[in-house]
Amino acid sequence: MSKRASVDDCRLIRLPKHERENGNITVVENDIDLPFAVKRVYYLYDVPGGEERGGHSHKQLYQLLVAAGGSFDVILDDGISTRTVTLNRPSYGLLIVPGIWRVLNNFSSGSVCLVLTSDYYEESDYIRDYQEFKEISR
Numbered sequence: 577m578s579k580r581a582s583v584d585d586c587r588l589i590r591l592p593k594h595e596r597e598n599g600n601i602t603v604v605e606n607d608i609d610l611p612f613a614v615k616r617v618y619y620l621y622d623v624p625g626g627e628e629r630g631g632h633s634h635k636q637l638y639q640l641l642v643a644a645g646g647s648f649d650v651i652l653d654d655g656i657s658t659r660t661v662t663l664n665r666p667s668y669g670l671l672i673v674p675g676i677w678r679v680l681n682n683f684s685s686g687s688v689c690l691v692l693t694s695d696y697y698e699e700s701d702y703i704r705d706y707q708e709f710k711e712i713s714r
Contacts, residue, residue, distance in 0.1 A: 586673055588669070589668065641672065
């Protein structure tokens with residue numbers, strides 16, 4: 577992490593929504609709708625009530641989280657400030673920058689969290705211990 581990240585560096589991005597009589601479509605294109613090219617896509621689903629996901633930070637990875645179905649909260653933490661963002665519309669995504677601790681919780685029944693990332697999975701990019709994160713983020 578080169579510069580200290582802030583929860584204010586994370587932002588909601590309105591994605592293009594094309595409304596049709598037979599349903600809506602949202603398209604996300606590399607380097608057009610996102611400030612990065614997508615290299616990995618995954619989704620979280622069937623999260624049991626009361627459970628949390630996330631609980632880590634990334635050193636270099638950017639992510640866009642989208643509530644493809646249902647809703648959930650994202651708690652953002654930069655080591656000093658926290659902010660909670662509720663995602664509940666599939667035409668909005670939350671851009672999370674490197675150096676932010678995130679916890680996802682309060683999943684509604686049937687919710688799906690779609691995640692688009694700036695790079696491939698690399699375990700060495702993760703910070704999974706909150707105390708280590710706090711020390712690094714100072």
